[in-house]
Amino acid sequence: MVQGKTPLTLSCIGAGRAGKTLCRLFAEQQCRFEISIGQIINRSRASAQEAVTFIGQGQPGEGFENLSPANIWLIASPDDAISAVSERLSESGVLRKGDIVFHCSGSLSSDNLSTATDIAYRASVHPIHSFADPQNSLHNFSTTACAIEGDQQASAILTELFTAIGGHCFALDADKKALYHAATVMASNNLVSLLSLSQQLLEAAGIETQGGENILQSLAENSLNNYFNTDGIAALTGPISRGDSKTIKAHIESLKEYPDGLKVYASLGEIAVGLSAQQGYANSEQLVTISRFLNAVKKNKN
Numbered sequence: 001m002v003q004g005k006t007p008l009t010l011s012c013i014g015a016g017r018a019g020k021t022l023c024r025l026f027a028e029q030q031c032r033f034e035i036s037i038g039q040i041i042n043r044s045r046a047s048a049q050e051a052v053t054f055i056g057q058g059q060p061g062e063g064f065e066n067l068s069p070a071n072i073w074l075i076a077s078p079d080d081a082i083s084a085v086s087e088r089l090s091e092s093g094v095l096r097k098g099d100i101v102f103h104c105s106g107s108l109s110s111d112n113l114s115t116a117t118d119i120a121y122r123a124s125v126h127p128i129h130s131f132a133d134p135q136n137s138l139h140n141f142s143t144t145a146c147a148i149e150g151d152q153q154a155s156a157i158l159t160e161l162f163t164a165i166g167g168h169c170f171a172l173d174a175d176k177k178a179l180y181h182a183a184t185v186m187a188s189n190n191l192v193s194l195l196s197l198s199q200q201l202l203e204a205a206g207i208e209t210q211g212g213e214n215i216l217q218s219l220a221e222n223s224l225n226n227y228f229n230t231d232g233i234a235a236l237t238g239p240i241s242r243g244d245s246k247t248i249k250a251h252i253e254s255l256k257e258y259p260d261g262l263k264v265y266a267s268l269g270e271i272a273v274g275l276s277a278q279q280g281y282a283n284s285e286q287l288v289t290i291s292r293f294l295n296a297v298k299k300n301k302n
């Protein structure tokens, strides 16, 4: 133990991509808490052992029967298992007064931790980060925004720990989590779906996008850079920004054979009309015409 530091043991149930990365970052951070990793409990012992090797600390646990006490319990199982896992943790009798139990789900609040509230403090911390490659996440987690809600005692300590690993913590209302998470999914998962749809339409246009350089890459990267380096509205270019209604009509015609693409195009186009109105390049008559074309798609009239 380093002199002057408060030693805390953290055990993790569900040390997959997010869980094992956070455990390793916590074990290596330097704040007033010295974190030792306790038990790692996954569905299979082999997977728990693999996580222990990645973290460089801890012991693979054997289910919920022989749990050792810990000050902090991270439940990083899939969202659907969080409630059942926390129930089993509570029933195991290992929790002591003042322990902290938290999960990392974006959409669920700490109310989903069925841990007895008069024993442990509960919280949820959602890092707005993709842990797709844990090794990479060890290097690029820093500056990740982390949404925290839950008991004040748990939130205070977890804010210190997440700040120590480079997180930028902010408070979130428990009852707004589903909406908040839907918003983050738009910027991450749905962005991937949108790029995939764009690629499928290019292929339908006879353009080979597999292999070699992806012709969408610099366009997409420029748009993202422009969005985050301006007020966002200024990043919009293209036919709706200019008010080119005939181009929009041609796009809609070309997409008729691709109903999924057409629906997405029309919905996002409506949002672009709102942004374009704020930019002021297109006049209101042009934007009304474009809106009429897009609305007709929604009403299935074109």
Ligand SMILES: NC(=O)c1ccc[n+]([C@@H]2O[C@H](COP(=O)([O-])OP(=O)(O)OC[C@H]3O[C@@H](n4cnc5c(N)ncnc54)[C@H](OP(=O)(O)O)[C@@H]3O)[C@@H](O)[C@H]2O)c1
Pocket (backbone or CB within 6 Å): 013, 014, 015, 016, 017, 018, 019, 041, 042, 043, 044, 045, 047, 048, 075, 076, 077, 078, 079, 081, 085, 103, 104, 105, 106, 126, 127, 128, 129, 130, 131, 132
């Ligand atoms: N991945 C991300 O980018 C990300 C980002 C932000 C937040 N989160 C949140 O982090 C949590 C974990 O997500 P993940 O992507 O890291 O999941 P994951 O990679 O699929 O890992 C889930 C882990 O949970 C274990 N597990 C499943 N059911 C269990 C049970 N009943 N008891 C004990 N362990 C169990 C699995 O064990 P086995 O290996 O033995 O199957 C696995 O190690 C979720 O709440 C998610 O919303 C994830």
